[in-house]
Amino acid sequence: MPIPAGLTEDEDVRAMLRGSQLRKIRSHTWQKERLYQLQEDGLSVWFQRRFRHAPSRHIFLVQHIEAVRQGHQSEGLRRFGASFPPARCLTITFRGRRKNLDLVARSAEEAQCWARGLDKLRVRLEAMSQRERLDQYPSWDPATCPGPGADSNQDSKMSFKEIKSLLCMVNVDMNDMYAYRLFKECDRSGDERLEGTEIEEFVRRLLKRPELEELFCKFSGEDHVLSAPELLEFLEAQGEAGATLAHARQLIQTYELHETAKHHELMTLDGFMMYLLSPEGAALDPAHTCVFQDMGQPLTHYFISSSHNTYLTDSQIGGLSSTEAYVRAFAQGCRCVELDCWEGPGGEPVIYHGHTLTSKILFRDVVQAVRDHAFKLSPYPVILSLENHCGLEQQAVMAHHLRTILGDMLVTEALGAQDPKELPSPEQLKGRVLVKGKKLPGSWGEDGRPVSDREEEEDGEAVGAAQRRTPSQSGSQAGQISPELSALAVYCCATRLQTLPPSPGPAQPCQVSSLSERKARKFLREAGNSFVRHSACQLTRVYPLGLRVNSANYSPQEMWNAGCQLVALNFQTPGYEMDLNTGRFLVNGRCGYVLKPPCLRQLDTAFDPGCPGPPNTTLTIQVLTAQQLPKLNAEKPSSIVDPLVRVEIHGVPADCAQKETSHVLNNGFNPSWGQTLRFLLRAPELALVRFVVEDYDATSPNDFVGQFTLPLSSLQQGYRHIHLLSKDGAPLSPATLFVHVCVQQS
Known part of the structure; x- marks a missing residue:
């Protein structure tokens, strides 16, 4: 698919x-x-x-670009490119775990040309219809194919053998007789070669969606076009209660391709397919992609996207620490980041994973990254969770850097009453940075000792406290905090939570308890309702066990079930746990704050995640088809996936379940299932639905193909497309699932 005419004349492009x-x-x-x-x-x-002196060509895809930054705005260019003028420098950051691309152009004009041009192409790609993406799919992919398309002799014509190679490249093992019949029907010249429009016709017929044609005919009648009233009938059958005739007309004007049909307020099959493949026809409710929730409630009423060991890009034993890890976390909507602060040379505190081989970065550089990147995606407050291992002098330096670098962003005093009855709201704290740390004086734990904000020392899971102290913390300075740093803990004062009382005491909204996943599970198991009530009135942070030396994660869902707001995960570690985190915070504009259900916000709630009551909701998902699933082994043309679909429910323990379809042999291009999966739910307001596609293997574990996770409350009913994501969260466009969703309340 060539560049659209509107961009071919653009000088940058x-x-x-x-x-x-x-x-x-x-x-x-x-x-x-x-x-x-x-x-x-x-x-x-x-x-x-x-x-080895042989040229090698590679590509990166525009759709995988997260951002383009000009100047010395990456850690790599600040450290290694300082000798080049900032105007000639640019950094391309990617979705997922791919490293930044730090580049220096020969002139400032050339650097600006690439920065502007890539931004224009990204905007164009986001606006591109799914049909346009589908049409370009079977073309030559230079990342995986040795020559232009499957045209082995490069004569712009394709024999049947070359067509079969094309089918393998797009992940389909089509029956030879059917493929040859389709080939002959498209071979208008009769020379056993397809060229030009004949290849286009072959591809177009390959792209046909019989299930969509059948659905279209059901509502369009004998004239094979949808009038606005007929489209409204379809929308109502989808369960869109608020659909109107005006909305149906607007959809026709937006998605219909044929001007004559559009003029007569009619939708053809092509327009219908475009609508169903658009964001409005997707599984995620488009109204939930913007901030739609009440942002004026106390911070305690929200789930808050939170990161653990944010500075790490890999393993917590010997991985690289980088300010870029903070930039990436903010780009994923993270609102609470962790800073492990240690004594550094020259009086400058450093951040790294203490007593390991991880590299060190300056505390002040991290604070600068917070200043520059914290509010690019979301305007709502950021919490800096300090794990403080510094002596008094360098703590004072930390406080100085926070004040001078962040300036007015930093919350240094309460907004109103000095002894608030509840925390401010995200709306009140827009653009502000909160410090979570130890508070003096009067910050005492239940056992009468000063409260520490060092997580591992509280729970003793990683390394003993004596091993983790620096020389400056021995003797009288151990566990102390400087007045300068103490003054910055305004709304997030670290406090120890050893036990849960049967009924909550006086509200202490400015206290934050940090718990390991082990202790949080213990509270859930022994006092589920008390834990929920505790988290209804003050912030609770949960972090992974220190024994997870490979930076693995735990399931965040069980902590959300208890109302814990700050459920911290290793963002650098892909897996289903991060899929759940991404799905939880996919909604509400990806702003990093999601309003908790009412049962987790009421101070006198009777909710216990271990005893949620009888089932009250039935979720029925009919898995119909998939489209253009990616090949897993691009180097092996004969490798075709045998896909199956698994639907997982993550919620309270009684709701957790997973069911899967059978597998389809040798078809990743347009597999069909038509199988129904049904789930009974007790707490649907907490449930996440995860759609997973795997490549079936009878002798070894299935290989991951793609997934998509979202809250049940944001899942649209009716016929919907699921736009799949890769293991590290990058889009797999145009790979989709086509399903029918039904949610029934009992």
Whole structure:
């Protein structure tokens, strides 16, 4: 699919098509020039590199770009590119775990050209219809194919053998007789070769969606077009109670491709398919993609996206610490980040995972990253969770950096009453940074000792307290806090929670308890309702056991069930746990704050996640088809997936369940199931639904293909497409599932 006409005349895009020699920066010594060139499809960028004197060409996809930053705005360029003028520097950051691409252009104009051009292409890609993405799918993918398409002799014509290679490339093992019949029907010239429009017709017929055609005919009648009233009838059958005739007309004007049909307020099959593949036809309620919840309630009433060991990019034993990890966390909507603060050389505190081989970064550099990136995605408050291992002098330095770098962003005093009855709201704290740490004087634990904000010392799961102290913390300074740092703990004062009383005492909204996952599970098991009540009136933070040396995660769902607001995960570690976190905070504009259900906000609630009551909701999901699932082994043309679909429910223990379809042999392009999965739920307001596609294997564990997770309360009913994500959260467009969803209350 070529670049749209509106962009072909754009000077920036044309310059990118010609290509540029850009210097890639990795270190002081590794700095090499590469040719970077936008491809004709406008979806990918080639770059050239050499291995043992042989040129090698690779690509990155525009859809995988998270952001383009100009100047010395990455840690890599600040450290290794300082000798180059900022105007010539740019950083491309990617979704998922792919490393940043730090580049230096030969001129400021060239750097700006690439930054502007990539932004234009990203905007275009976001606006591109799903049908356009589908149409470009079977074309040559330079990342996986050795030559243009499957055209082995590059004569712009394709034999049946070459067509079969094309089918393998797009992940379908089609029956030879059916494929040859389709080939012959498209071979208008009769020369046993397809070319030009014949190849386009073959692809178009391959893309046919019989299940959508059947659904369309059910509502369109004999004239095979949908009038606005007929489209309204379909919307009502979908369960869209608020649908109106005006809305049906608006959908026709938005998604219909044919001007004549649009003029007569009619929708053809093409327009119907475009609508169902659009965000409005997707599983996620489009109204929930913006901030739609009440943001004026106390902070305690929200789940807050939270990170553990935020500074790490990999393992907590020997991984790299980087300010870029904070930037990535903020780009994923994280609102609570952790800073492990230790004594550093030259009087400057550093951040790293103490007593390990992880690298160290300056505390002040992290604070600068907070200032520059914390509010780019979300305007709502950020909490800095300090794990303080510094002596009094460097604590004072920490306080100085926080005040001078953050300035008015930093909350240094209460907004109103000095002894508030409840915390301020996210709305009141827009653009502000809160410090979570130890407070003096009068900050005493239940056992009469000063409260520490060092998590591992509280619960003793990682390393003993004596081993973790620095020399400056021995003797009288152990566990002390400087007045300068203490003054910054305004609304998030660290406090120890050893036991849960049967009934809550006086409200202490400014206290925050940090619990290991083990202690949180113990409270859930022994006093579920008391734990819920505790988290209804003050913030609770949960973090992974220190014994998880590989930076693995626990399931956040069980902690959300208890109303814990700050459920901290290792954002650098992909897996189903991070899928759940992404799904939980996918809604409400991805702002990092999601309002808890009423049963978790009421101070006198009787809710206990272990005893949620009888089932009151039935979720029925009919798994119909999938479209263009990615190949798992691009190097092996004969490798075709055998897909199955699993639907998982993550909620209170009684609701947790998973069911799956059978597998379809040798078809990742358009597999069909038509199987129904049914779930009974007791606490639907807490449930997350996770759709997973796997490649079936009879002799070993199935391979992951893609997934999508969202709250049940944001799942639209009716016929919906699920737009799949990769293991690290990048879009797998145009890979989708097509399902029918029904939610019934008893």
